[in-house]
Amino acid sequence: MTRSSRTAHRRRRTAALALTTAGALLAAGFQAGAAAADPAGDRGPSKAVAKPRAGAAPVKLSAAQRAALLRSATAGAGGTAEALGLGPKEKLLVKDVAKDADGTTHTRYERTYAGLPVLGGDLVVHTKGGRTTLSKATEATVKVTSTTPKIAxxxxxxxxxxxxxxxxxxxxxxxxxxxxVVWAAGEKPVLAWEAVxxxxxxxxxxxxxxxxxxxxxxxxxxxxxDVRTGTGTGQFSGTVPLDTTLSGSTYQLVDPARAGHRTYDLKQGTSGTGTLYTDDNDVWGNGTQSDRQTAGVDVAFGAAATWDYYKDVFGRNGIRNDGVAAYSRAHYGNNYVNAFWSDSCFCMTYGDGAGNANPLTSLDVAAHEMSHGVTSATANLTYSGESGGLNEATSDIFAAAVEFHADLESDVPDYMVGERIDINGDGTPLRYMDKPSRDGASRDYWSSSLGSVDVHYSSGPANHFFYLLAEGSGAKTVNGVAYDSPTHDGEAVPGIGLENAERVWYRALTTYMTSTTNYAGARTATLRAAADLFGTYSETYLAVAAAWAAVDVGDRIALGVNVAPVADQVSGVGQEVSLQTDAYTTNAGASLTYEAAGLPAGLALSDTGLISGVPTGTGTGEVTLTVTDSTGATSSTSFTWTVSLIYDSTARVDIPDAGAAVESPLTIGGRTGNASAATKVYVKIVHTYRGDLTVDLVGPDGTVYSLLNRSGGTADNVDQTFTVDASAQPVDGTWRLRVQDRAAIDTGYIERWELTP
Incomplete structure (x- = not known):
């Protein structure tokens, strides 16, 4: 659902998140005939089939312990920035610190540059003993030419x-x-204005x-x-216990067991907090919309159930993990068909639906929206493109998890989203996790166009991944609901159980994901989480890879030896070669042996898979790399290796800003005949805006071949091989690489270039 912020003097980044926009809710062609939950059926999801490592469990920190870790990280932020090689203008600001049972700490930082916020510059430092690893939102060097804007x-x-x-x-x-600000979430960091x-x-x-x-x-x-769309008797939760506060002779819907969470009635207003729910006998609502307290019961219970889930399962102390309560507002607006979480008020808000008669106060809606707050406090996935789809999927995932954790008779847990609120008026859910396309708009599988899809629908592949990981593929019934989940590659996926799937996703979100994480990054993050929790190449780890492959993100991991493909190689006679191949085995403790057939003369393979040496003659041939582990398992990969006469220049040539063209010469002697119709030109230019550049190859007779004509947008550098038909040129003679910067501000230099005529 949505996101908002209002501050008097200083804006802070906020999140208000909704289950979906109303347009998305009403426009999608949802299918009728959702399977009904049967309370008499199977009463739970598949059980966990592996026990996670105790050392990877999050430590339940007290407020004092968490504060001490934050103080320590803040005091050491300068040293951390220096150790990470950040520039003198960069500073790290501590956002959060988490700790594992084995002592590993995970410190999440925001970044500034010359005092300006760096959007998309967040990172996580993982420290265990003296070893440090990083999860970064951007790999680019955060640097801008000037911090003085030219645009007012x-x-x-x-x-x-x-x-x-x-x-x-x-x-x-x-x-x-x-x-x-400095905007670092694009191809290159730029000085920018952020307007809200x-x-x-x-x-x-x-x-x-x-x-x-x-x-x-x-x-x-x-x-x-950034506004994202997401004893009492409730309309959806049924009769449930409520923790309330007695003030004088009046009971208030203030939850003392959960840091004083308060529930208000907005009475169809759209601002402020409205009126705190009170009652004279501590018996709230009657299960019908006609009693205004009924929505308050569902709202208060949803907040309590979500708080309890994160605390019971992950040891999390509230949405921000700081023990601070949010508050909830029911009866927002008139005919408002939505609900949303807002970081700015740190509150959850619910509409009453069409005709103010169909409230959006079900448990999965509450859990979905408040989970947006958890995402904001951790990875803060940008609400656009693939990261936005992952943001939405995270809320759907934990909405299902909260349902199963609460295990209500009146709202039997399932893998559907919004099945109780009936926004469409036909009894269908908003989304289906087992086969997302059933809603008429969501994607089942990843594709290169996914980033251009509305985030409520680009969440589909991640929802599908999670269902497959928890329950497995194929037809099955869970809690009386029939599911039949397909896979992109037609291969089966084994489920690891909901409990373990939750653990994997939560650790990936809170430990390894950053604001710019896309689907490929989510695969990496969940595999790292699975390795932490269950071991690298464990059955659970392999199942995570299989579930991603089933939604067309990455490949499955075969049992036994796996050898990474090696790209076709081109080397020059007399030029040093260093190629590290990559292989691993799923057989625990097994060692690897490497063999290579067909290597060019002068090259050799080490016992660690490194191919090195200096080629001594020209030619093209097939190389086969075979890796065998100590159990006898083996695997091979083949690739072509071409050794040619390659000429190169490594003399640095500076490129003046918006100035005259410069040239780097390369002279060839002792060769007869003409160059090839497929002459290769490798160019490496270090430059902070490649779109400023024209790059040409000039042959010995003065013929000019255009390689690059101000293309590549705002990306940094040129590191590319070009192919030209230079068959009219003699090989012998002086060839020149000509480069010109045709626009102001950015600068750079020619680092090297190679010619294979």
């Missing part, structure tokens, strides 16, 4: 308002003045549109909607 703040604000109008936001207005436009989305959900504008060129860089 007012101009950026005007363009942000225009963007909001283009997004059909009603009543748009700037939330303060735009702030200057508040208003209303078309369904009445609060809007907080973040618009990023390049502060040098004025070009639009990025934009995303």
């Amino acid at each position: 703040s007012a101009t950026a604000g005007s363009r942000a308002l225009a963007a909001a109008e283009g997004a059909e936001s009603a009543k748009p207005g700037l939330d303060g003045t735009p702030r200057l 436009v508040e208003g209303l989305q078309h369904d009445g959900t609060p809007s907080e549109l973040h618009v990023i504008t390049d502060a040098t060129s004025g070009k639009a860089v990025f934009q995303y909607e």
Whole structure:
């Protein structure tokens, strides 16, 4: 559902998240005939089939222990930045610290550059003993040429308002003045203005549109909607226990067992907190919408159940893990068909649906929305593109997990989202985890176009992955609901049980994912989590890889020896070669032996899989690498290796900014005949904006061959091999690489180039 922020003087990044936008809810062609849960059927998900390692379990930190870790990390932030090789203008700001039972700490940092926030510069430092590893949102060096904007703040604000109008936001207005930032989530870091436009989305959900504008060129860089759409008797939860507070002779819906979580009735208002729910006898609601307390019961129970789930399963102390209670607001607006979590108020808000008669207060809606808060406090997955789909999927995943943890008779747990609220009026859920495409819009599998899909639908492959990981593929019935989950490759996937699937996803989210994590990154993060919890190449680890392959993300891991494919190689006579091959075995404790047939003369293979040496003659042949482990398991891969006469120049040539062309010469002698019709030109240029550059090859007779003509957008550097038809050129003579920078600001140099005529 949605995201919003209001601050008087200083804006902080916020999250208000909704189950889906109303447009998405109403426009999708949902299929009828969802299977009904049968309370008399199987009463639970598949059980965990492996026990996680005790050392990887999160430590349940007291408030004092957590505060001490935060103080220590903050005090050492300068040294950490230096150890990581960050520049003198970069500083690390501690966001959170977690600790494992084996003593491993995971410290999550935001970053600044010359005092400016770096959006997309977050990272996690994992420390065990003296060993440190990193999870980073960007691999790029965070650096900008200048921190003085050429585009005025007012101009950026005007363009942000225009963007909001283009997004059909009603009543748009700037939330303060735009702030200057370094935007590091794109191809290269740029100085930018971040403007936030508040208003209303078309369904009445609060809007907080973040618009990023390049502060040098004025070009639009990025934009995303940050309001994300997501004893008593309740309409959905049934009769449940409530922890309340007695004030005088009146009971208040204030939960003393969960840090004083408060539940309010907005009475169809859209701002403020409304009125705190009170009662004279501590018996709340009657299970019907006509009693305003009924929604309050569902809302309060949803908050309690979500708090309890994260505490019982992961030792998490509230949404932010800081022991601070959120609050909840029921009866928002009129005919509001949505619900949302907001970081700015640290609160959860629910509409009453069409005609104010169909509230969105079911348990999975509550858990979905509040889980957006957990994501915001940890990986903070950017709510756009593939990371936005993973953000939505995370909330769906934990919505299902909370349902199973609560195990209500009145809301039997399942792998569907929003099945009780009936927004569509036909009894269908919003989303199906076993086969997401059943909703008419979600994707079952990953594809290269997934990042352009609405995040509520690009969540499909991750939801599908999670269901497959928990329950496995094929037809089965869980709690009376029939599922039949397909796989992209047609191969079966074994389930590891819901409990273990939850552990894997939570650890990946909180320990390894960052704001820019995409689907490939999520695969890596979950495999790392599975390795921590169950061991590398354990059955659980292999099942994680299989579940991702089943949604077309990466490959399965075969039992026994696996050899990574090796790309076809091109080397030069007399040039040193160093190629590290990669192989592993799933047989625990087994050692590996490497053999290679067909290596070019002058090259040799070490017992660690390193191919090195200096080729002594030209030619092309097939090389077969075979790896065998000590159990006798074996695997091979083949590739082509071509050894040619390659000529290179490694003399540095500086490229003046917006100046005259420069040349790097390379002279060949002692060769007869002409160059090839497929002459190869490898170019390595270090430059902070390759779109400024033209790059040409100039033959011995002066013929010019264009290699690069200001293409590549805002990316850094040129590291590329080009092919040209130079068959009209004699090989002998002086060849030149000509480079010109045709725009101001960015600079660089030619590091090396090679010619294979």
